[in-house]
Amino acid sequence: MPELPEVEGYARYFAQHALRQRVARVRVRDERVLAVRKEQLVRALRGREFTRVRRHGKHFFAEAGDRWLHLHFGMTGDLAYYRDAKDEPRFARVVFDFDNGAHLAFEDIRLFGVVDLTTSPEAYIEEHALGPDPLDATFTLARFRDIVAKRRGAVKSLLMSQDVIAGMGNLYADEALYQSSIQPRRTADTLRDDEVRALYTSMRRILRDVIARREKGGDWPRRYLTMHREEGERCPQCGGTIVRTVVFGRTTYYCKSHQR
Numbered sequence: 001m002p003e004l005p006e007v008e009g010y011a012r013y014f015a016q017h018a019l020r021q022r023v024a025r026v027r028v029r030d031e032r033v034l035a036v037r038k039e040q041l042v043r044a045l046r047g048r049e050f051t052r053v054r055r056h057g058k059h060f061f062a063e064a065g066d067r068w069l070h071l072h073f074g075m076t077g078d079l080a081y082y083r084d085a086k087d088e089p090r091f092a093r094v095v096f097d098f099d100n101g102a103h104l105a106f107e108d109i110r111l112f113g114v115v116d117l118t119t120s121p122e123a124y125i126e127e128h129a130l131g132p133d134p135l136d137a138t139f140t141l142a143r144f145r146d147i148v149a150k151r152r153g154a155v156k157s158l159l160m161s162q163d164v165i166a167g168m169g170n171l172y173a174d175e176a177l178y179q180s181s182i183q184p185r186r187t188a189d190t191l192r193d194d195e196v197r198a199l200y201t202s203m204r205r206i207l208r209d210v211i212a213r214r215e216k217g218g219d220w221p222r223r224y225l226t227m228h229r230e231e232g233e234r235c236p237q238c239g240g241t242i243v244r245t246v247v248f249g250r251t252t253y254y255c256k257s258h259q260r
């Protein structure tokens with residue numbers, strides 16, 4: 001499932017391949033991914049160029065004239081840029097044909113993805129009440145501290161609420177809590193200041209680390225909890241026991257010994 005680091009990868013891929021080329025044709029091969037009328041999408045993008053990209057949480061935006069294309073990758077969304085029409089992915093749902101003969105496909109096997117238009121990323125973020133992106137420059141420790149202080153729920157549910165922080169999925173929430181030695185059920189307002197700082201730092205470090213590794217095609221480090229998500233596994237950090245539970249309706253793993 002594409003998480004924030006994967007969507008960052010798609011944004012870089014889009015920027016590297018698909019900017020500054022005139023869109024000659026927009027082909028909608030399956031309308032089920034559209035959250036906008038097909039005619040509207042075609043009319044807004046045909047004849048335009050994509051000029052810049054932006055990512056916010058797991059949402060992707062590309063500017064084209066006075067509109068922005070918005071993509072959400074759902075569970076199986078992906079992008080493919082290719083020259084030869086016979087390389088069109090089998091599950092291409094929307095394809096942009098460029099003047100230079102190249103194509104960009106939004107593919108999505110399971111159809112949980114979304115393709116639509118918005119007037120600006122800011123308008124979309126506001127309309128959908130999305131919280132700040134954890135890697136955005138405006139997401140400072142002071143801002144995070146403020147968010148945490150106001151919440152009484154389990155800290156894991158705070159990390160995963162898209163209206164609080166946009167783009168932290170289940171694995172990343174567990175990993176950030178693991179690396180900052182915080183038990184997922186702790187209520188946010190009981191976190192000490194050093195714990196809030198540790199959580200803020202590890203959350204951002206993990207996301208950046210995975211983005212960088214993903215670019216090089218590398219795997220997650222062995223010291224990460226993500227590599228040990230199994231009941232009874234040994235904790236690579238302290239040798240304790242990894243336990244499985246459910247928090248915020250999601251399967252949660254943590255170390256019984258060092259996460260307090």
Ligand SMILES: [Zn+2]
Binds near residue numbers: 238240258
């Ligand atoms: Zn441990």
